[in-house]
Amino acid sequence: MSSFQLMLSVGGVITLILSIYACILAFKLSSKAKRRSQPLHYEPASKSQLDAQQSIRVIAQALLQNDLTPTEAAMRIGFLAQQFKPSDYQANPLQTFHSLAMETSYLPILDDWKALSSADKSRLDKERLSIEQKHSEAIDLAARKLANNR
Secondary structure (H helix, E strand, C coil): CCHHHHHHHHHHHHHHHHHHHHHHHHHHHHHHHHHHHCCCCCCCCCHHHHHHHHHHHHHHHHHHCCCCCHHHHHHHHHHHHCCCCCCHHHHHHHHHHHHHHHHCCCCCCCHHHHCCCHHHHHHHHHHHHHHHHHHHHHHHHHHHHHHHCC
């Protein structure tokens, strides 16, 4: 084998190795760019979805400050949660509020509540407080997650 053929063979091998290395680097770069372009949390597709998420955050904060009862917060959050697809991070806390809302859905509200006698209001308040107590730890944790979700 002549020296020209030897240099040509070595040059071909080096070119092949460098081509493989360039392909590996290009693959790493494209996968890194793809990861950066994906959002960490679900990004709402519309302003109304963003508004619903912001409202849920405000309600959760109000609950943590004892400005709302857990049942009232659960009913409001349950309604707002129907307006968007929650992220994986939001799904479990929203389910906690949904469970409380479903358990207390039989309670009358607004004019129906006003029409009740004092004895009925007292009885239903005791039932509501009992249900809220049963869910208190889960509701507190869920409210903290939703209040801090940004």
